[in-house]
Amino acid sequence: MTTTKPEGWLSETSELWLIFGCGSLIAVLCGCWAAQAHGVPPRALAMNVGAWVIGLSAAWGVARVRGDIAPCWLALALVGLVLTLLSPGLSGVHRWISSAPCGSTGRS
16 A cells, blocks of 8 residues: 655655754754853854754755765765864864864864
């Protein structure tokens, strides 16, 4: 037995995107709320939300590339992860990649 969705409903892939996107946004906002409660400056909180937007945009772009270049994106993601580990870190946490004009990470 096959079920059909009425017209206008999201595709299965779109539903997964929506669930993951909303879930990750809720996680980021909860983290921002907890950090704000402990006196973290608003600039650092805005960077977390900005990073979420950049990550969502990157994921959307990668999901639409041809399958033969997807391994290149995976390699770039791994390089980005390693770069965060090589940075000096903030309070012992290595999470950001510093760039010249945007090097501020809300240092404590």
